[in-house]
Amino acid sequence: MNGLGSIIASLAVWLVATTAWSAATLPPGVDWQRAASDTDIERVFAQAKAERKPILLYWGAAWCPPCNQLKATLFNRQDFAERMRSFVAVFVDGDGAGAQKLGSRFKVRGYPTLIVLNADAAELTRLPGEVDAPQVIALLQQGLAGGRPIKAVLADARVDKQLTSAEWRMLAFYSWDTDEAQLVPAVERPGLLAELSAKAPASEPEVGARLLLKALAGSDDGKGIKADDATRQRVSKLLADATATRKHMDVVTNGAADLARALAPQPGVARQRIVADLDSALRRLEANATLSRGDRLSALHGRVELARLGQPKDSRTPKMPSALLKELRAHVARDESEISDGYERQAVVTYAAYTLGQAGLWSDSDALLRRNLTKSHSPYYLMSQLASNARKLGRNDEALRWYEQAFDASEGPATRLQWGASYLSALVDLAPADAPRIEKAAAALFGEAGSQTNAFYERSAAALQRIGRKLEAWNKDGQQTAVLKRLKAQLDGVCGKLDVADLQRPTCEGLLKAPAGSA
Numbered sequence: 001m002n003g004l005g006s007i008i009a010s011l012a013v014w015l016v017a018t019t020a021w022s023a024a025t026l027p028p029g030v031d032w033q034r035a036a037s038d039t040d041i042e043r044v045f046a047q048a049k050a051e052r053k054p055i056l057l058y059w060g061a062a063w064c065p066p067c068n069q070l071k072a073t074l075f076n077r078q079d080f081a082e083r084m085r086s087f088v089a090v091f092v093d094g095d096g097a098g099a100q101k102l103g104s105r106f107k108v109r110g111y112p113t114l115i116v117l118n119a120d121a122a123e124l125t126r127l128p129g130e131v132d133a134p135q136v137i138a139l140l141q142q143g144l145a146g147g148r149p150i151k152a153v154l155a156d157a158r159v160d161k162q163l164t165s166a167e168w169r170m171l172a173f174y175s176w177d178t179d180e181a182q183l184v185p186a187v188e189r190p191g192l193l194a195e196l197s198a199k200a201p202a203s204e205p206e207v208g209a210r211l212l213l214k215a216l217a218g219s220d221d222g223k224g225i226k227a228d229d230a231t232r233q234r235v236s237k238l239l240a241d242a243t244a245t246r247k248h249m250d251v252v253t254n255g256a257a258d259l260a261r262a263l264a265p266q267p268g269v270a271r272q273r274i275v276a277d278l279d280s281a282l283r284r285l286e287a288n289a290t291l292s293r294g295d296r297l298s299a300l301h302g303r304v305e306l307a308r309l310g311q312p313k314d315s316r317t318p319k320m321p322s323a324l325l326k327e328l329r330a331h332v333a334r335d336e337s338e339i340s341d342g343y344e345r346q347a348v349v350t351y352a353a354y355t356l357g358q359a360g361l362w363s364d365s366d367a368l369l370r371r372n373l374t375k376s377h378s379p380y381y382l383m384s385q386l387a388s389n390a391r392k393l394g395r396n397d398e399a400l401r402w403y404e405q406a407f408d409a410s411e412g413p414a415t416r417l418q419w420g421a422s423y424l425s426a427l428v429d430l431a432p433a434d435a436p437r438i439e440k441a442a443a444a445l446f447g448e449a450g451s452q453t454n455a456f457y458e459r460s461a462a463a464l465q466r467i468g469r470k471l472e473a474w475n476k477d478g479q480q481t482a483v484l485k486r487l488k489a490q491l492d493g494v495c496g497k498l499d500v501a502d503l504q505r506p507t508c509e510g511l512l513k514a515p516a517g518s519a
Contacts, residue, residue, distance in 0.1 A: 025062075027071055027343070029081035032058075032089045036096030038105070045121045048088040054124070054144060055117040056087045059103065061094040063378035063415060064111040065347045066129055072344035073292045074133040083140050094459065095412025103458035113178045118146065125150045126175040130250040132295060139173055141166075150174060154183055157196060165204060171196055172207040176214065190215045190224035209238050210248050217255030219262040227263045232274060235263060239281040249285055249295060256282060256302035257309055267310055275306050282306075286331075293335050294347050300331055301355040308358065316392055317360050328359055332368065342377055349376070353385055357392070365389055380409040380419060387426070396430040403427075413452045414460045420445040421463040421470075428474045439483045442471060443490060449508075450494035456504035468511040475515055484515040 026032055035041050035057075048055050060067035074080055092099050094111060103109060106123075114127040114136075124147055127139055145166060147153075153167045163171075176189055184192050193215035200208035212234070219225045238244045245252055252259070256278050264271035285291060285299035308318050332352045339345045349372045356365035366389055369382045376382055387402035403423040410419040424441045431437065449455035449464055456464065475484050495508035 026091060027076040029078070030075065030084045030089050032091040034096075035090050035092050035102065037098040038102070040098075041090075041102065041105075044088055044090050048117075048119050048121065051088065052119050053086060053088050054119055055090060055115075055121065056084065056140070057090045057092065057106065057113075057115040057117065059092045059094060059099075059106070059108045059111065059113040059115075061111045061415065062412070063346070063381045064094075065350045065381070067112045068343040069292070069294045069347035070112055070129055072341050072347060073294070074136055076343075077133055077137075080133065080137055083137055086144055087140070093412075095414050097413070097452075098454050100414055100457035100460045101454045107180045107182055108178065109180060109458050109462070110178045114175065116140070118149075122149055124148070125170050126178055128173060128175040128177070128250065130254060131173065132249060132291060135173070135247075139169070151183065157199060160199065168200060168204045168207045172200075172210040172214075176218075190218045190220070193218070194225050206244070206247060209234075209244060210251065213238075213248055213251040213255070213259065216262040217251055217258045219258070225262060232263050232270065235259070236274065236277045239277040242284055245281045245285065246288065246290075249291065249299075252278070252281055253285060253295065253298040253302045257305035260306060260309060271309070275309065279303055279306055293339065293344065294351065297331065297335065297348060297351055297355065300328060301351065301358070304328065304355055304359045315360075316362070318358075320359050325359060325361065328355065329361070329364060332356065332364070336368065336371075342375075345372065346376055346378060346381070350381060350385060353382070353389075357389055362389055362393060378411075380406040380411070380415075383409060384419065384422060387422075391426065391430070400426055400430055413448070413455070414463075416448055417445065417455065417460045417463040420448070421466045424467055425470050428470050432474060435480060435483055438471075438474070439487065442467060442487050446487065446490050446494060450497070454504070456498075456507040461504075461507050464511055465507075468513075472513060478516060481515045484512070488512050488514055 033040075033044050033047070035044055044055065047053075058070075060070070092102055094100070094103070096102075106115065108115070112129045114129055116124045116127065118124055125139075127136055129136075147166060147170065150170060153163060153170055157163055157167075157171060174183075176183075176193070193211050197208050197211035197215060200211060212231070215225055216227065216231075216235070225231075238248075239252070260271060260275050260278055263274045282299045282302045286296050286303070288296065291299075303324060304320070307320050307324060308315070311318050332355075335348050335352060339348060349368060353365045353369050356362070356368065366386060369386050369389075373379045373382055383402050383406035387399045387406060390396075390399035390402060403426045407416070407419045407423040410416045420441065424438065424445065427434065427438050427441060445464070445467060449460070452460070454460065471480075471484060471487065474480055491508070491512050495505060498505040498508060
C-alpha cells in the first residue's frame with residue numbers, strides 16, 4: 001500500500017514520544033477514584049458510606065470513541081465537576097489489571113457504562129452516555145435525592161403503582177443499551193418500553209414520548225411494535241416540534257433509520273412521509289449550535305442512513321443525493337480543521353470516517369483516517385477502521401496488513417485480546433490457507449491470556465471465545481487438526497495454572513474443544 005511504510009515509521013516515533021498520554025486519562029476537575037480490584041471498590045464503598053455520598057461509577061477505555069465523547073463534552077464541564085463534589089466518582093479503566101473481573105461483578109461489558117449507586121452501594125440506575133451533557137447532569141440529581149433502585153421502580157410501574165415524576169424520568173432515561181439484560185431480556189425490551197409509554201401519565205408527556213421512541217427504535221425493522229396511523233401521527237408531531245426533538249436528540253439521530261422502518265415497514269407513501277419528517281428534524285439538529293460536534297455529526301449520519309433505506313444493507317456503493325455528499329464532505333472537513341481537543345478528535349474523526357464509508361465515500365474515509373493516525377492517542381482504533389474499509393472493498397491483503405498493525409500497536413490487556421481476536425478472525429476469513437500465520441497469531445494470543453490474571457472475564461473472555469469458535473470452524477474439515485492439537489495443548493497449560501476454584505477455569509477450559517482424533 002502506498003505510503004504504509006512511512007506512515008508506520010512516523011507513527012512508531014510518535015508513540016514513543018506520547019506513551020504517558022496514551023494511557024487512560026480523564027480531564028481534570030473531578031476527584032476520580034481509580035478502581036482495578038475488589039479491594040479498591042470496597043475502599044470506595046467505605047468512603048461513600050462514611051461520607052454519606054452516592055457513587056458514580058464510570059467504566060471506559062482509552063480508545064473508545066463514545067468514552068472520548070464523554071470526556072470532551074461532559075467530564076470537562078464545570079457544572080459536572082461541581083455536581084461531582086456531592087458524589088464519590090469512580091473510574092474503572094477497562095484495561096486495568098482486574099477491570100474485567102469487576103465488569104463481571106457489576107454486570108457491565110459495554111464502553112462506556114455509567115452507574116449511579118447510593119451510599120450503601122445499591123445500584124440506583126444506569127445513565128445513557130449518548131444524551132447531551134445537560135441532561136446527564138440533571139439525571140444525576142436522582143442519586144442525590146436518595147431515589148429508589150430502578151428495579152423497584154420498574155416493578156411498581158408494571159403493576160400500576162404510582163410513581164414520582166423523577167421515577168418516570170428514571171425509566172425514560174435509563175441506559176437500556178448497557179443494562180446487560182438485568183431488568184429484561186433484550187428481545188423483550190421494545191414491548192416493555194411500549195408498555196411503559198402507554199402507562200406514563202399525561203402529566204409526563206416527555207416521558208411517554210421518549211419511551212415510545214426507544215421502543216420503536218428497538219423494534220427490529222418493524223418486527224416488534226406494530227405501528228398504526230395514530231402512532232405515526234404522534235411521532236410526526238413530535239418530530240415537527242424543535243424543542244421535543246432536541247430533548248430526544250440521541251434517539252432521533254442514532255435511530256433514524258430504525259424509526260422509519262418501524263413506523264413504515266414497507267416502502268410507499270407512509271414511509272416517504274416519515275422519512276421526510278425525520279430528515280427535517282435531523283437537519284435542524286445538525287444546525288443546532290447548542291449541540292456538540294459529535295451530536296451534530298450524528299444527525300448528519302442519520303440522514304445518510306435514511307438515504308440508504310430501500311438499498312441493500314451491505315451495499316458499498318449506495319445511491320446518495322449529490323447535495324448530501326457535498327454537505328457531508330464540507331461538514332467533516334470543517335470538524336477536522338476546528339477540533340483541537342484530543343478526546344473530541346478520537347470521537348468525531350472515527351465517527352466521521354464511518355459515516356463517509358456508509359455514504360460510499362471510501363477514499364475520503366481512508367484519507368481522513370490516515371491524516372489522523374499520528375494525531376490520535378489510540379491510533380490502533382483508526383488502523384482497525386482502515387482494515388475494515390479495505391476488507392469491505394475486497395482489498396484483502398491490505399486489510400490484513402492493517403489488522404496486524406492495529407494489533408501490534410494496541411495497548412492494554414483487554415484491548416490487546418480484543419484487537420488480536422479481530423486480527424485472527426480476519427486471517428481465518430481472508431487467508432485460511434496460511435496455517436503458519438494463523439497458528440502464530442493464536443499462539444501469541446493464548447500466551448498473552450496466560451500472562452494476565454483476569455483474561456477469562458467479560459470482554460476478554462468474549463474475545464478469547466471468539467477465537468476458539470473461529471479456530472474450530474477453520475478446522476471443520478479436519479485439515480488443520482495438527483495445528484489445533486498444538487494450540488489445545490498450549491491452552492491446557494494456561495488453564496492448568498488456574499486454581500480449580502477460580503471461576504475463570506471453566507471458561508478457559510471451554511474455549512477450544514479437542515479436535516477429532518486427539519488422544
